[in-house]
Amino acid sequence: MQFPRPLIPARLIRRYNRFLSDMVIEDTGEEVRAHCPNPGAMLGLKEPGLRCWLEPNDDPKKKLRYGWRLVELGGGHWAGIDTGVPNRVVGEALRGRAIAPLADYTGVRAEVKYGKNSRVDFVLTEGGLPDAYVEVKNVHLLRRGDLAEFPDCVTTRGAKHLEELAQMVAQGHRAVMLYLVQRTDCGRLGFAADLDPAYAAGVLRARAAGVEILCYDTRIDPGGVQLGRQLPLAMAENSA
Numbered sequence: 674m675q676f677p678r679p680l681i682p683a684r685l686i687r688r689y690n691r692f693l694s695d696m697v698i699e700d701t702g703e704e705v706r707a708h709c710p711n712p713g714a715m716l717g718l719k720e721p722g723l724r725c726w727l728e729p730n731d732d733p734k735k736k737l738r739y740g741w742r743l744v745e746l747g748g749g750h751w752a753g754i755d756t757g758v759p760n761r762v763v764g765e766a767l768r769g770r771a772i773a774p775l776a777d778y779t780g781v782r783a784e785v786k787y788g789k790n791s792r793v794d795f796v797l798t799e800g801g802l803p804d805a806y807v808e809v810k811n812v813h814l815l816r817r818g819d820l821a822e823f824p825d826c827v828t829t830r831g832a833k834h835l836e837e838l839a840q841m842v843a844q845g846h847r848a849v850m851l852y853l854v855q856r857t858d859c860g861r862l863g864f865a866a867d868l869d870p871a872y873a874a875g876v877l878r879a880r881a882a883g884v885e886i887l888c889y890d891t892r893i894d895p896g897g898v899q900l901g902r903q904l905p906l907a908m909a910e911n912s913a
Contacts, residue, residue, distance in 0.1 A: 674761045675897035680726040680742055683707075688719040694741055696725060707739040710755040714826040716814055718744050718752055726895050743893065746858060751893035753855035756811045758898050760794055762891065763809045763853060766900040767795060773903070774887060775849065778805060788837035797847075805847035808834050812854045812862065812888075819860035820907055821888075823852055827869045835872075835879040842883035850879065852888040854904065861907040862888040877908075 683696035686704070694709045707727050726743040744752045763772075764783060770776040780798035787793050787806065797805040814825040824831060838848035852862055866873035880886055890901040 674758065674765055674899065676728055676742065676895070678728055678730070680728050680895040682745075683725050683727050683739075685719070685721055685723045685725050687721055688715065694719075694725075696727060696739070696741070698727075699724075705739055706737055707741045708735075708737045709741050710757055711741075713756070713824070715754065716816070716825050718754055718813060743895065746856070748858070750856065750858040752813050752857075753891065753893055753898050754813065758855065759809050759811045759853040762898055762900055763807075763851060764795065767797065767807070771900060772851075772887075772889070774885070775805060775807070777802060788833075788840065791833070791837055793834075793837075803846050805849060806838060806841045807849045807851055808838060810850065810852045812852050812859075813856050814865065815856055815859055819858065821852075821854045821856060821859035821862050821890075821904070822865040822868075823862065824865060824869050824872055828872055832869075832872050832875045835875040835884065838884045839879050839882040847885065848883070849885045849887055850876075852886075853900075854888065854890045855893065855898065857891065857893050857901075859890060859904065861905050863907040 682699040686695035688694040688709055691712050692709050694707050696707050697704050724745040727739040728742050729739055742755050766772050767781045778797035778799045782796045784792045785796040793806045794809045795807040812821050812823045814822045841848040864873040864876050888904040890904055892899040892901050
């Protein structure tokens with residue numbers, strides 16, 4: 674997935690009200706307000722002074738001229754903060770058959786109604802195979818070592834998705850929860866039971882019910898975000 678416009682560097686003044694942030698454009702020193710496309714806690718990614726990358730826009734229908742896309746981390750690493758990006762990255766990868774456990778499917782439909790008043794991110798179809806229901810989650814929490822964690826705050830909606838995927842398995846379909854790590858400094862995925870014990874327990878129940886748990890990292894730079902390698906699960910290292 675390529676960003677449609679070149680990103681520009683800025684420094685974070687503050688992130689507040691979930692969807693708003695104040696930035697200083699590096700090249701001009703202009704103070705601007707940028708849309709923050711992330712309702713989560715953004716632990717470790719919202720400290721004042723962080724170098725961020727913004728996407729400008731000239732759409733008169735948008736109230737803000739900039740959208741926050743990336744945080745530049747130490748050691749040449751990056752983090753993506755836009756929670757809309759993972760579906761675009763995974764959608765491209767599914768259509769390109771680049772996700773090995775799902776590469777046998779050629780039919781890809783997005784935002785399909787299922788469950789109880791819900792939509793699943795993707796339904797994959799192929800003759801002779803059970804339909805595969807795929808839900809995608811954005812991951813960008815890192816607190817220790819190279820262990821990425823999900824979630825970064827309580828997510829009752831996420832727990833509901835796990836239950837609905839388990840119901841699809843019970844009906845004879847495949848169901849996949851795919852976590853996309855929007856950081857380049859992670860090597861494993863665990864679940865933050867100290868932040869949301871109900872979700873961490875829900876993952877274990879869903880897995881026992883036959884829901885497949887996949888995790889991939891990303892390659893990130895100011896040009897875009899691409900699917901990376903599959904990461905192992907660190908189920909035994911859940912925070913408690």
